[in-house]
Amino acid sequence: MNRIVVVTVGKTxxxxxxxxxxxxxQLKNAIIIDQDNHASFINAYYKSLRxxxxxxxxxxxxxxxxxxxxxxxxxxxxxxxNSNLERKGRMDLLGYFRNKGFITILVYFDIPDDELYLRxxxxxxSKDIFRSASTFxxxxxxxxxxxxxxPNISEADHLFVVSRNEEDVPMVIKxxxxxxxxx
Numbered sequence: 001m002n003r004i005v006v007v008t009v010g011k012t013x014x015x016x017x018x019x020x021x022x023x024x025x026q027l028k029n030a031i032i033i034d035q036d037n038h039a040s041f042i043n044a045y046y047k048s049l050r051x052x053x054x055x056x057x058x059x060x061x062x063x064x065x066x067x068x069x070x071x072x073x074x075x076x077x078x079x080x081x082n083s084n085l086e087r088k089g090r091m092d093l094l095g096y097f098r099n100k101g102f103i104t105i106l107v108y109f110d111i112p113d114d115e116l117y118l119r120x121x122x123x124x125x126s127k128d129i130f131r132s133a134s135t136f137x138x139x140x141x142x143x144x145x146x147x148x149x150x151p152n153i154s155e156a157d158h159l160f161v162v163s164r165n166e167e168d169v170p171m172v173i174k175x176x177x178x179x180x181x182x183x
Contacts, residue, residue, distance in 0.1 A: 004179055005078045005097045009085060009151050010109025012139045013119040015162065019107065019169055020081040027077055027177050031070060034081040038062045071100050077180065078102075087149045094156055104156040105176060110163050113144065 006023065008016040020032045038059050042050060051057055063082075070076055078097075084090050094104045120136045153159045160175065162168040 002103060002180065003075065003077050003101070004103045004105055004176070005080065005094075006105045006107060006176060007080045007084055007090065007093060007156070008082065008107050008109065009090065010083060010111065010162075011085070011113075011116055011144075012083070012136050013116050013123060013125075014109035014111045015169070016081050016083070016107075016109055019109070019162065019173075020079045022169065023079055023173050023176060026173055027079075027180075029075065030077040030079055031074070032079045032081050033063065033066055033070065035059060035063050036081075038066070071097075071102075085146060085149070087151070087155075090151065090155060103158070103179060105158040105160070105179070106151045106156040107160045107162060107172060107176075108151050110150065110161050112164070115164060 006020075008020060010016050017034060017036070020034065024030045024032050039056065042056075042058055042062065046058070049058055067078070067080075070078055080093070084093065090106070094106075097104055117137070123136060125136070151159060158176075158179065160172040162172055
């Protein structure tokens, strides 16, 4: 069986996790791998092991271990629910999956910042994932200043874009769930 990996790309509160959960319900044999869950776990049980500064290498190591296990020990399709905003990191990630025989899919959440600010102010989301930021506003501000780049079709086998249009999500999910059937 050919497997797919769906990699979400977008800023905080753009809908990546909500999308991933909806996709997981409709894509047979799929599993979500969400770094926010790993950050929450580390903050709850291994806070003293977190790096004091710089990238959260412990979170990345936990995620990579789970990804490696899912790739090598299961036959699941994978949905990676992370921001994946920087092109180089995305390309490295997609290269890893291509080398393992996966069909690669990017889903880009192109939501305007004013909409994201509104979502943040209305959010009830837990802040237990934070290490260096204190609010989701801080996260968004950092993402706005980063070397983020919108993905393009040359990066993956398939690229889908989700905008403010409420019909985008069901349409993209439908198209993704048809991909394994076409293989």
